[in-house]
Amino acid sequence: MPNTLVIVESPAKARTIEKYLGKGYRVESSIGHIRDLPKSASDIPEKYKGQAWARLGLDVDNDFQPLYVVSPDKRQHVAKLRKMAQEADEVILATDDDREGESIAWHLFQELKPKVPVKRMVFHEITKDAIQQAIANPRQIDRDLVEAQEARRALDRLYGYEVSPVLWKKVAPKLSAGRVQSVATRMLVERERERMRFVSAQWWDLLVTAKTADGQPFPARLTDVNGQKLAVGKDFDPLTGQLKPSAGVRLLTEAEAQALAAGLTAQALTVTSAEEKPFTQRPYPPFITSTLQQEGSRKLGFAATRTMRAAQRLYEGGYITYMRTDSTNLSEEALSAARTQVTQMYGPSYLHPTPRVYAKKAKNAQEAHEAIRPAGSTFRTPDSLRGELSGDEWRLYDLIWKRTVASQMADARGRSLRVRLGGQARGGEAVGLSASGRTIDFPGFLRAYVEGSDDPNAALEDRDTPLPPLKQGERVSAETVKPEGHDTQPPARYTEASLVQALEAAGIGRPSTYASILGTIQDRGYAQKKGQALVPSWTAFATSALLEHHFGRLVDYDFTARMEEELDEIAGGREHRVPYLRRFYLGEGGQGLALKPTIERQMGEIDARGIATIHVPRLDGTGIEVRVGRYGPYMQRGEDKANLPEDLVPDELTAEKAEELLSRPSGDRVIGTDEATGQPVVARAGRYGPYVTLGAENPPVRSASLFPGDDLNTLTVERALKLLSLPRLVGVSEGEEVWAHNGKYGPYLKRGNDSRSLTAHEDLFTVGIHEAEALFMQPRFRARNAPAGPLKTFEYEGRAGIQLKDGRFGPYLTDGERNATLRKGETPETLTAERALEILEERGKEPKKKPGKARTAKPAATKTAKTAAKPGAKTGAPKKPAAKKPASKPAAKAKAPAKTPLTWAELKPHLGVLSAQERELVTATRERGEKVEDVAPGLGLDVKKAKGMALQASKKLNQAARSE
Numbered sequence: 016m017p018n019t020l021v022i023v024e025s026p027a028k029a030r031t032i033e034k035y036l037g038k039g040y041r042v043e044s045s046i047g048h049i050r051d052l053p054k055s056a057s058d059i060p061e062k063y064k065g066q067a068w069a070r071l072g073l074d075v076d077n078d079f080q081p082l083y084v085v086s087p088d089k090r091q092h093v094a095k096l097r098k099m100a101q102e103a104d105e106v107i108l109a110t111d112d113d114r115e116g117e118s119i120a121w122h123l124f125q126e127l128k129p130k131v132p133v134k135r136m137v138f139h140e141i142t143k144d145a146i147q148q149a150i151a152n153p154r155q156i157d158r159d160l161v162e163a164q165e166a167r168r169a170l171d172r173l174y175g176y177e178v179s180p181v182l183w184k185k186v187a188p189k190l191s192a193g194r195v196q197s198v199a200t201r202m203l204v205e206r207e208r209e210r211m212r213f214v215s216a217q218w219w220d221l222l223v224t225a226k227t228a229d230g231q232p233f234p235a236r237l238t239d240v241n242g243q244k245l246a247v248g249k250d251f252d253p254l255t256g257q258l259k260p261s262a263g264v265r266l267l268t269e270a271e272a273q274a275l276a277a278g279l280t281a282q283a284l285t286v287t288s289a290e291e292k293p294f295t296q297r298p299y300p301p302f303i304t305s306t307l308q309q310e311g312s313r314k315l316g317f318a319a320t321r322t323m324r325a326a327q328r329l330y331e332g333g334y335i336t337y338m339r340t341d342s343t344n345l346s347e348e349a350l351s352a353a354r355t356q357v358t359q360m361y362g363p364s365y366l367h368p369t370p371r372v373y374a375k376k377a378k379n380a381q382e383a384h385e386a387i388r389p390a391g392s393t394f395r396t397p398d399s400l401r402g403e404l405s406g407d408e409w410r411l412y413d414l415i416w417k418r419t420v421a422s423q424m425a426d427a428r429g430r431s432l433r434v435r436l437g438g439q440a441r442g443g444e445a446v447g448l449s450a451s452g453r454t455i456d457f458p459g460f461l462r463a464y465v466e467g468s469d470d471p472n473a474a475l476e477d478r479d480t481p482l483p484p485l486k487q488g489e490r491v492s493a494e495t496v497k498p499e500g501h502d503t504q505p506p507a508r509y510t511e512a513s514l515v516q517a518l519e520a521a522g523i524g525r526p527s528t529y530a531s532i533l534g535t536i537q538d539r540g541y542a543q544k545k546g547q548a549l550v551p552s553w554t555a556f557a558t559s560a561l562l563e564h565h566f567g568r569l570v571d572y573d574f575t576a577r578m579e580e581e582l583d584e585i586a587g588g589r590e591h592r593v594p595y596l597r598r599f600y601l602g603e604g605g606q607g608l609a610l611k612p613t614i615e616r617q618m619g620e621i622d623a624r625g626i627a628t629i630h631v632p633r634l635d636g637t638g639i640e641v642r643v644g645r646y647g648p649y650m651q652r653g654e655d656k657a658n659l660p661e662d663l664v665p666d667e668l669t670a671e672k673a674e675e676l677l678s679r680p681s682g683d684r685v686i687g688t689d690e691a692t693g694q695p696v697v698a699r700a701g702r703y704g705p706y707v708t709l710g711a712e713n714p715p716v717r718s719a720s721l722f723p724g725d726d727l728n729t730l731t732v733e734r735a736l737k738l739l740s741l742p743r744l745v746g747v748s749e750g751e752e753v754w755a756h757n758g759k760y761g762p763y764l765k766r767g768n769d770s771r772s773l774t775a776h777e778d779l780f781t782v783g784i785h786e787a788e789a790l791f792m793q794p795r796f797r798a799r800n801a802p803a804g805p806l807k808t809f810e811y812e813g814r815a816g817i818q819l820k821d822g823r824f825g826p827y828l829t830d831g832e833r834n835a836t837l838r839k840g841e842t843p844e845t846l847t848a849e850r851a852l853e854i855l856e857e858r859g860k861e862p863k864k865k866p867g868k869a870r871t872a873k874p875a876a877t878k879t880a881k882t883a884a885k886p887g888a889k890t891g892a893p894k895k896p897a898a899k900k901p902a903s904k905p906a907a908k909a910k911a912p913a914k915t916p917l918t919w920a921e922l923k924p925h926l927g928v929l930s931a932q933e934r935e936l937v938t939a940t941r942e943r944g945e946k947v948e949d950v951a952p953g954l955g956l957d958v959k960k961a962k963g964m965a966l967q968a969s970k971k972l973n974q975a976a977r978s979e
Contacts, residue, residue, distance in 0.1 A: 020107070200559055707739060
């Protein structure tokens, strides 16, 4: 029987495909990328560590030759794949059919070095027919696609590694720059600048509820008075909020509106015109990646990462076609399936006469896939999958199914009616009003799908808003008249959906990158969510200003779009990686960006203080400046300084708010003097919380953080000195001093290298040596009085076979024969029985025998024979065993008690402390029990990064919950 090894990216995908291939095929996952450019100095192989270019990971002088390394957490898995490839008769690389998937396949081929035939298998959906057809029609690795992806990776590395250090030196440490990330950040900053310049204006009009002779009410609005048009929203400049000078309209005041309302109430009105027009509305194209993310945000409230994670699971489960695409095309199979369902579910009258073809692709489209649609030659209805899919997956499948089916339905048809009315107020003013309505006669595709809107207050275009059948000359009465004031609104901030839409319209980025871009700008502190809106941080202003003023082309929208076009040229074989990178990085031939020479030339010209000073129009004339410093944003006027609160968004900083912040106690408020030393005691408001210092100089003699119940505004010198007395010597126990400390994670006692937590901060001042000794007698790593048994027991196939235990180096799994430690990102709380078994099978090892234990004795005859065979061997009575040396190591100290693990219900209210990606990751693993490696691709993360992020997120959540 043939032995074929099929390699895909994810375990979930592997499990689905294996069902369709049967005997003779073994499907294994690479678990994402297996190698990449080195992420840190520790990843660089020893033989390259002396090379100057190794830090960059690209040998610029040798045609940008990349240095690829297998990540440490993948080495064992790669060794496993290599062994499987050696045992196989054939290897099929079945990674995704896009540039990234092609690159993964090429890396697998390069790293595994199989000595058997290797084929490339591609498919756009995971169904039995699609997989069998793909197996029957393999191809070779597409070197042009690989070259394009390698060029993109090199481009991103050169950009990040050269530009980020400029930000570290001139703005703040730990910042990062990215080819698309920096452009997306600039878009957010430009929109916020518009909002900061905006000055709201007010305009008034009248809302009239009119009634026909037979009592049918309908709404109308006042449009003109004495022949002069009244100001409406479109007459105001959207950037300044003020009335356009050329508008030529009348601006009603509140008093005028009130007077008109009183004069118009119960007055007769006449219909001066009634114009009815038919309309038709076509359905929307099927989803591409960006429109799916936009509608996921608008209709379901999903972040882009959450949408992509659910879509990834649907694709890997065989429910939808490939979800990274910018093609709106549907295959003949899909057209047939959709049209059949329209007829069956809605009737022949709802089917468009001919198949609708949506051939238009996004600007600079990269991929050649179908649109995102339900998988297969017949579509499963959402109702049939209710018990099969999780909440997020079902809701997203329902959205995809509706959009696909609606794309083949008939147009919606209806009539729009626009009515003009005239009359006279009691004050003698001639008034004009208008009313409009819309009646849908045949809903067509609207039976299945109505597109969402970015504005939650806006009416859907498709809503049926009928008017009574009014005719010219008809008389109606103004039953009620209500004056309404309107404030002009600043340009709306970008949401995740609208930012993706803007990036796509500009030709920036690609389907597979949008979710990771949105996650990155939030994780790096360039933006935060306020409701659905993305608000840029002050740091984003400073970094954008630096790039705009000194490296303008790096954040130029057209230039960034052209970079995507040039990568497309490489993918098509019309351009080559090395010449392009030479132009971009070195400016060879006088063309391209010349990144390295530009940075070297500009570094000396950058005024760090000027870049860090942000212009806030509403502070003009106050003398107050906003700056981004090494420790965050702050305001300054003369010698007065004040930190800007993290929750204060840029366009909400007014002169009044700035004065309030500056009037608060500053970091230099002297609250008294320490009589013992004569030093001043200073209360300070630091970026990481309030604290006090002994001494005003920097660094001070001593400093101490305030306790949770302390208030900086009312702090007394006595309380401050008490805080400054910490750490406190409690006494001596077992020959070692015991100290009481206020630490980052709360109050604790320390004796030598051992420590114990205290329950309350005030205990630091009162705990005695006897209480301390009692605490040190408690086990360190287990809850008090808890048994030393397993932390968790997993049942598999009806038996309790795997235990999770707490070891010297952290939690580990054992089945009695093999042990396997948990890695970063794998937490006892999220571990499932299935995952525990996988871990043991992947990296389980027999426990090492402890040194000093006697080995099993060999048979005496064999031993004697060997000894006798050695020339000059000594014989005679056996030696006396040597006396045992006394143990030199002190007895192991008892472990400290671990805090009782918090439940998900206790942790969930604190999700706000996490970034967008962290929230999505933790919710998926903790609430829905999913695996990190399955969640990672939908978040645009590799597995290693996702696991690290999950661990950090868990720590943040626990810290936030325990500090409450």
